[in-house]
Amino acid sequence: xxxxxxxxxxxxxxxxxxxxxxxxxxxxxxxxxxxxxxxxxxxxxxxxxxxxxxxxxxxxxxxxxxxxxxxxxxxxxxxxxxxxxxxxxxxxxxxxxxxxxxxxxxxxxxxxxxxxxxxxxxxxxxxxxxxxxxxxxxxxxxxxxxxxxxxxxxxxxxxxxxxxxxxxxxxxxxxxxxxxxxxxxxxxxxxxxxxxxxxxxxxxxxxxxxxxxxxxxxxxxxxxxxxxxxxxxxxxxxxxxxxxxxxxxxxxxxxxxxxxxxxxxxxxxxxxxxxxxxxxxxxxxxxxxxxxxxxxxxxxxxxxxxxxxxxxxxxxxxxxxxxxxxxxxxxxxxxxxxxxxxxxxxxxxxxxxxxxxxxxxxxxxxxxxxxxxxxxxxxxxxxxxxxxxxxxxxxxxxxxxxxxxxxxxxxxxxxxxxxxxxxxxxxxxxxxxxxxxxxxxxxxxxxxxxxx
Amino acid sequence: xxxxxxxxxxxxxxxxxxxxxxxxxxxxxxxxxxxxxxxxxxxxxxxxxxxxxxxxxxxxxxxxxxxxxxxxxxxxxxxxxxxxxxxxxxxxxxxxxxxxxxxxxxxxxxxxxxxxxxxxxxxxxxxxxxxxxxxxxxxxxxxxxxxxxxxxxxxxxxxxxxxxxxxxxxxxxxxxxxxxxxxxxxxxxxxxxxxxxxxxxxxxxxxxxxxxxxxxxxxxxxxxxxxxxxxxxxxxxxxxxxxxxxxxxxxxxxxxxxxxxxxxxxxxxxxxxxxxxxxxxxxxxxxxxxxxxxxxxxxxxxxxxxxxxxxxxxxxxxxxxxxxxxxxxxxxxxxxxxxxxxxxxxxxxxxxxxxxxxxxxxxxxxxxxxxxxxxxxxxxxxxxxxxxxxxxxxxxxxxxxxxxxxxxxxxxxxxxxxxxxxxxxxxxxxxxxxxxxxxxxxxxxxxxxxxx
Numbered sequence: 066x067x068x069x070x071x072x073x074x075x076x077x078x079x080x081x082x083x084x085x086x087x088x089x090x091x092x093x094x095x096x097x098x099x100x101x102x103x104x105x106x107x108x109x110x111x112x113x114x115x116x117x118x119x120x121x122x123x124x125x126x127x128x129x130x131x132x133x134x135x136x137x138x139x140x141x142x143x144x145x146x147x148x149x150x151x152x153x154x155x156x157x158x159x160x161x162x163x164x165x166x167x168x169x170x171x172x173x174x175x176x177x178x179x180x181x182x183x184x185x186x187x188x189x190x191x192x193x194x195x196x197x198x199x200x201x202x203x204x205x206x207x208x209x210x211x212x213x214x215x216x217x218x219x220x221x222x223x224x225x226x227x228x229x230x231x232x233x234x235x236x237x238x239x240x241x242x243x244x245x246x247x248x249x250x251x252x253x254x255x256x257x258x259x260x261x262x263x264x265x266x267x268x269x270x271x272x273x274x275x276x277x278x279x280x281x282x283x284x285x286x287x288x289x290x291x292x293x294x295x296x297x298x299x300x301x302x303x304x305x306x307x308x309x310x311x312x313x314x315x316x317x318x319x320x321x322x323x324x325x326x327x328x329x330x331x332x333x334x335x336x337x338x339x340x341x342x343x344x345x346x347x348x349x350x351x352x353x354x355x356x357x358x359x360x361x362x363x364x365x366x367x368x369x370x371x372x373x374x375x376x377x378x379x380x381x382x383x384x385x386x387x388x389x390x391x392x393x394x395x396x397x398x399x400x401x402x403x404x405x406x407x408x409x410x411x412x413x414x415x416x417x418x419x420x421x422x423x424x425x426x427x428x429x430x431x432x433x434x435x436x437x438x439x440x441x442x443x444x445x446x447x448x449x450x451x452x453x454x455x456x457x458x459x460x461x462x463x464x465x466x467x468x469x470x471x472x473x474x475x476x477x478x479x480x481x482x483x484x485x486x487x488x489x490x491x492x493x494x495x496x497x498x499x500x501x502x503x504x505x506x507x508x509x510x511x512x513x514x515x516x517x
Numbered sequence: 518x519x520x521x522x523x524x525x526x527x528x529x530x531x532x533x534x535x536x537x538x539x540x541x542x543x544x545x546x547x548x549x550x551x552x553x554x555x556x557x558x559x560x561x562x563x564x565x566x567x568x569x570x571x572x573x574x575x576x577x578x579x580x581x582x583x584x585x586x587x588x589x590x591x592x593x594x595x596x597x598x599x600x601x602x603x604x605x606x607x608x609x610x611x612x613x614x615x616x617x618x619x620x621x622x623x624x625x626x627x628x629x630x631x632x633x634x635x636x637x638x639x640x641x642x643x644x645x646x647x648x649x650x651x652x653x654x655x656x657x658x659x660x661x662x663x664x665x666x667x668x669x670x671x672x673x674x675x676x677x678x679x680x681x682x683x684x685x686x687x688x689x690x691x692x693x694x695x696x697x698x699x700x701x702x703x704x705x706x707x708x709x710x711x712x713x714x715x716x717x718x719x720x721x722x723x724x725x726x727x728x729x730x731x732x733x734x735x736x737x738x739x740x741x742x743x744x745x746x747x748x749x750x751x752x753x754x755x756x757x758x759x760x761x762x763x764x765x766x767x768x769x770x771x772x773x774x775x776x777x778x779x780x781x782x783x784x785x786x787x788x789x790x791x792x793x794x795x796x797x798x799x800x801x802x803x804x805x806x807x808x809x810x811x812x813x814x815x816x817x818x819x820x821x822x823x824x825x826x827x828x829x830x831x832x833x834x835x836x837x838x839x840x841x842x843x844x845x846x847x848x849x850x851x852x853x854x855x856x857x858x859x860x861x862x863x864x865x866x867x868x869x870x871x872x873x874x875x876x877x878x879x880x881x882x883x884x885x886x887x888x889x890x891x892x893x894x895x896x897x898x899x900x901x902x903x904x905x906x907x908x909x910x911x912x913x914x915x916x917x918x919x920x921x922x923x924x925x926x927x928x929x930x931x932x933x934x935x936x937x938x939x940x941x942x943x944x945x946x947x948x949x950x951x952x953x954x955x956x957x958x959x960x961x962x963x964x965x966x967x968x969x
Contacts, residue, residue, distance in 0.1 A: 087809055091667040097851045098666050196664070202810040204656075204664035212648070212656035214550050214834030215543040216827060340795045340816060357539055358654040358818065358827035364792060364969075365813040375668060375810035382666030386846050394838050399549045 067101040070385040071138060073165075075130035075156055076145030077110040077117045080170060080197075083374035084143065085119040088381075095378070099385035103378075109133040109156075134160035141166040141192075141384050143377060149173040161185040161193065166387075168380040170197035170373055176271035176287035179278065180404060183396035192387060193396040194380035199272040200225050200349040202372035203365040204379065209279045209353065210398045216355035218280040220320035222514065225272040227347030227367040228256045228263035229295050229315040233332075234345045237303045237312070243296060255347060265294030266315065266330035273317035277328055277407075279398045280319060280353070286328065286407035293331035302422055302509055305480050306334055309448065311420070312342040316514060325408035327415060334420050335516040340364075342516070352517060360517050413489040418447070418513035421481040421491070423498065424505040431503045435479060438497035442490040444483050452478040476505040482513070519553040522837040523590060525617075527582035527608055528597030529562040529569045532622060532649075535826035536595065537571040540833075547830070551837035555830075561585040586612035593618040593644075593836050595829060601625035613637035613645065618839075620832040622649035622825055628723035628739035631730065632856060635848035644839060645848040646832035651724040652677050652801040654824035655817040656831065661731045661805065662850045668807035670732040672772035674966065677724040679799030679819040680708045680715035681747050681767040685784075686797045689755045689764070695748060707799060717746030718767065718782035725769035729780055729859075731850045732771060732805070738780065738859035745783035754874055754961055757932050758786055761900065763872070764794040768966060777860035779867060786872050787968040792816075794968070804969060812969050865941040870899070870965035873933040873943070875950065876957040883955045887931060890949035894942040896935050904930040928957040934965070 072088070074081055085105055088095065096102040107125035109132075110117075127133035134142045134156040142160035144167065146153040153174050160167050162185060169175070175182070175198055186193035196206045200223065209218070224230050228250060235246045247264070250256035262268050274287035295315050306313050311334035319328045335342045340362055344350040349367030354360050366372035387393060397404060425431045432449070439446060483491065495508055524540070526533055537557055540547065548554045559577035561584075562569075579585035586594045586608040594612035596619065598605040605626050612619050614637060621627070627634070627650055638645035648658045652675065661670070676682050680702060687698045699716070702708035714720050726739035747767050758765050763786035771780045787794045792814055796802040801819030806812050818824035839845060849856060877883045884901070891898060935943065947960055 083809075087667055091669075091809075094669070095667050097855060098846075100846070202813060204660050204813075207659065207664055208656050211835060212659055212831040213827070215539055215547050215830040217543075217546070338795060340792050343790060343792045343795055355827075357535075357543075357823050357830070359821075359824055361654060361656075361815070361817040363813070363815045366811045369811075371809050372811055375665070375807075378667040378809070379664040383663060394550075394552070403549055 069102040069104050070099070070381065071106040071140045072103060072143055072381060073107040073109070073133045073136060073139035073141070074105050074143045074145065075109040075133055076147065077108060078145065079370040080373045080377070081110070081145045082117045082119055083370035084145070084377050085117070085121070087374050087378055089119060095382065099382050101385055103381055103385050107133055107136055107138045130156035131159045134165060135163045139165060141168060141381065143381070144169040144171055147171060147173070149177045154178060157182060158185060161189050161191060164189045164191055166192045166384045168194045168377055168384070170195070170377060172198040172268070172271040172275060176274045176285060179275060179285045179397065180401050184401040186396050187400060190393065192384050192393045194383060196380050197373045197376035199275055200351050201365065201367040201369065202375045203349055203351060203363045203367070204376070205276065205351045205363060206279065207379070208361070208363070209276070210394065213353065213355055213358065216357045218353055218355045220318065220354040221276050221280045221351065222316050222318040222516070223351035224314050224341065224344050224349050225317050225351065225367065226263050226269045226315060227349060228260065229269070230344065230349070231255050231347050232264065233295060233298070233303070233313055233315065236298070236300055237307065240300060242300055243298055264296055266292040269315060269317040269330045273319055273328055273330060276351070277319035277326060278404065281321060281326055282399050282403070283326065283405045283407045286409065289328065289407065289409050291329040291331070291412045295332050297509070298332050299509065301478065302511060305422060305452070306420065307337070309450070309480065309482060310337050311335060311513065312337055313511065314341065318514065322410045322414065324414050325410035327410040329412065329415070332511050334511055334513040339516040362517060413487065413492070415488040416485055418485055419483045419491050420511040420513055421483070421495070422509040423479045423481070424476050425479055425503045426505060427475055427477045432479070434501045434503055435481065435498060438494045438501065439481065439483070441497065442486070442494045444486045444490050444494055447482040447484050450480045452480065521554040521556050522551070522833065523558040523592045524555060524595055524833060525559040525561070525585045525588060525591035525593070526557050526595045526597065527561040527585055528599065529560060530597065531822040532825045532829070533562070533597045534569045534571055535822035536597070536829050537569070537573070539826050539830060541571060547834065551834050553837055555833055555837050559585055559588055559590045582608035583611045586617060587615045591617060593620060593833065595833070596621040596623055599623060599625070601629040606630060609634060610637060613641050613643060616641045616643055618644045618836045620646045620829055620836070622647065622829060624650040624720070624723040624727060628726045628737060631727060631737045631849065632853050636853040638848050639852055642845065644836050644845045646835060648832050649825045649828035651727055652803050653817065653819040653821065654827045655801055655803060655815045655819070656828070657728065657803045657815060658731065659831070660813070660815070661728070662846065665805065665807055665810065668809045670805055670807045672770065672806040673728050673732045673803065674768050674770040674968070675803035676766050676793065676796050676801050677721045677769050677803065677819065678715050678767060679801060680712065681721070682796065683707050683799050684716065685747060685750070685755070685765055685767065688750070688752055689759065692752060694752055695750055716748055718744040721767060721769040721782045725771055725780055725782060728803070729771035729778060730856065733773060733778055734851050734855070735778060735857045735859045738861065741780065741859065741861050743781040743783070743864045747784050749961070750784050751961065753930065754963060757874060757904070758872065759789065761902070761932065761934060762789050763787060763965065764789050765963065766793065770966065774862045774866065776866055777862035779862040781864065781867070784963050786963055786965040791968040814969060865939065865944070867940040868937055870937055871935045871943050872963040872965055873935070873947070874961040875931045875933070876928050877931055877955045878957060879927055879929045884931070886953045886955055887933065887950060890946045890953065891933065891935070893949060894938070894946045896938045896942055896946055899934040899936050902932045904932065
């Protein structure tokens with residue numbers, strides 16, 4: 066049996082502790098699978114005295130993760146510190162510069178500095194692995210980097226935030242509002258005290274930017290993503306979606322278009338009968354469409370200590386099996402210098418169907434006015450449905466320039482489903498509808514996505 | 518750029534031609550991803566003159582695949598001949614013995630000779646890859662061999678035969694019988710003239726045996742699989758399943774139990790709301806449950822020239838990136854000599870819920886008799902539903918020892934759904950029910966499977 070792969074672990078939170086425990090418990094199994102033992106020889110965290118649930122007395126302790134990263138006691142540095150600057154960046158960069166392989170679960174770091182870190186790993190001839198950074202335990206990075214060789218990816222999309230998916234799932238199942246559900250999720254530990262990062266799409270955007278780079282061979286462009294969160298989704302949207310054969314999911318979507326690459330994160334209507342519509346709770350799912358293979362879809366746990374640890378250990382096993390000193394496969398699927406510039410497709414050129422929910426005054430001519438505004442933009446309608454009373458009429462607020470012109474009649478809800486059109490057309494149509502003054506509250510517009 | 522990876526391709530049918538075309542079309546892309554060119558330098562097939570849709574005039578031609586396998590013109594031998602003996606076995610064995618890497622899509626060959634071939638590849642220090650052999654384009658082999666390092670798998674199951682899944686999907690969607698659907702599938706080229714291999718579960722069993730070996734670290738045991746096909750599934754079963762919240766799929770399931778490993782292929786009721794229930798048509802899906810990661814699920818194209826070619830090319834890319842001359846990761850996840858003996862769990866100890874459809878005479882006491890027989894075996898019922906007229910009463914035939922005792926009343930269909938019980942208990946209960954003489958036709962028993 067060859068020499069051990071010596072692992073230095075920085076960050077001993079939930080994931081770090083899981084990694085340490087699994088490596089200790091599965092030592093024999095891992096050694097058999099990798100052809101050599103994998104062992105943690107050094108660790109770093111802020112507080113040495115805290116009980117982490119595993120014994121690190123036989124490991125070297127470093128208060129400073131950069132010192133650990135550069136230590137001669139390790140072959141590979143595992144970064145589980147978090148954050149897109151500071152100790153996480155410093156230690157990963159230091160490890161690569163010192164010729165250590167790196168495994169990280171840090172999507173924010175990669176979204177911001179991924180190309181620069183990939184370049185460092187190539188210069189040093191070491192491996193930079195980050196399976197855990199996107200969709201937790203789902204091996205989507207390995208699949209895109211390795212299994213889909215020779216494939217030209219046209220679209221990659223998925224449910225990549227467990228908190229948002231949990232909230233949408235609970236809203237539908239328990240018929241509760243977003244606010245009620247969020248409070249519940251916070252109580253159960255599925256949502257942070259400040260949930261913005263998860264529910265407004267930032268977390269999904271980081272993951273999407275990494276996937277898009279590998280999928281399309283382009284620079285990572287995490288700041289150039291159209292983003293809409295789910296806080297605006299009403300129970301009425303979810304119920305109307307269901308009646309019409311859709312379910313609402315927060316998707317990250319990256320696709321090639323004639324005018325560049327579209328990267329977008331927004332609530333999305335997916336067909337009820339699609340696989341992705343069944344992905345419930347904190348589970349994640351990612352689908353890839355490519356020219357040779359067709360469509361591939363994966364679902365699994367998107368977060369949690371063990372699922373993340375599983376991905377980290379898979380990354381370590383690959384490093385254990387790799388040949389030391391040899392030029393390794395590039396982190397982003399192709400060498401960093403061969404990544405093409407990211408050309409953003411404008412959101413207004415986005416093509417797709419739309420769900421439009423309008424709360425209107427119940428008076429003659431409203432339907433005709435709506436239909437006319439759509440027709441003016443060449444938008445053809447798949448269906449137009451009128452509901453009785455509006456389930457949750459939202460009074461127009463200060464951000465509604467057309468004011469609240471309730472005239473005493475019961476407002477009605479009208480749902481339009483459009484055939485494929487453009488974002489620009491739908492925005493103009495909505496603008497026209499707002500001008501007509503029939504609305505009681507702000508229109509809700511949700512994009513429909515083809516999904517398998 | 519390093520030297521080319523020289524590929525010898527044996528078998529130039531649909532998949533072989535796709536592999537050749539994609540490698541030619543994607544030469545630059547592949548070279549960038551692999552760090553060196555991948556090119557087909559030699560081919561073998563039975564008829565040199567036939568037009569294969571790609572130009573092989575610049576490649577060495579071999580009438581004999583064994584000669585190709587041993588040729589000095591190649592680094593890797595791709596076997597797409599088919600069959601579990603003869604030229605496929607001879608050429609793969611010859612390639613490994615000659616120190617060539619091997620990529621094969623041949624599940625029958627691996628199901629029968631996988632361990633012996635894995636041992637040969639280890640002895641020669643070369644790679645034996647076979648992603649395309651199981652579930653077509655879905656990278657389940659790579660995921661199990663690499664991504665799930667450190668995981669102990671408890672169950673692996675999936676839809677691994679596109680023909681069977683296509684038939685079940687069409688039966689439900691178009692409300693047609695198995696026979697009508699099979700005829701249609703044959704006309705469309707989705708089913709062979711002799712469909713036995715696909716619809717009776719043999720093909721699924723081959724794939725399952727390979728997956729089980731990697732999942733559990735055991736010898737491949739393809740002859741030791743409980744197998745039931747779908748030819749016995751009536752439209753009435755599918756419709757009753759749907760009413761009760763299930764869908765019928767032909768699953769291959771391998772799981773660890775207290776008494777050994779269960780390997781079984783049979784029609785299975787899966788919950789309508791599960792991801793696997795949405796896997797339609799010729800699409801395949803595989804789920805893995807393991808201690809660290811939890812549940813991982815993948816779906817994608819299970820067959821077809823391009824999907825299979827995608828998997829073959831992914832395997833080739835891994836070989837292109839590998840270090841020549843180094844001991845490679847073992848084909849079945851652990852060295853062949855460390856594979857444990859396969860211990861079969863007896864089918865009668867299988868635990869699960871059951872769907873039982875009975876066509877009975879409409880006379881007093883029938884329900885009580887059925888319920889009594891279940892109670893005698895300690896089987897508790899989740900539901901018992903009586904339908905009006907039996908939708909498709911099958912007259913008892915020669916294989917029904919209790920004869921046809923139609924007494925002039927309209928027969929009724931009774932559906933029982935049991936809570937978890939054992940195969941032995943359900944068989945005894947059915948035996949008792951048969952003895953009671955209330956049945957008009959043979960009972961239908963379909964296992965229910967927990968599925969995500």
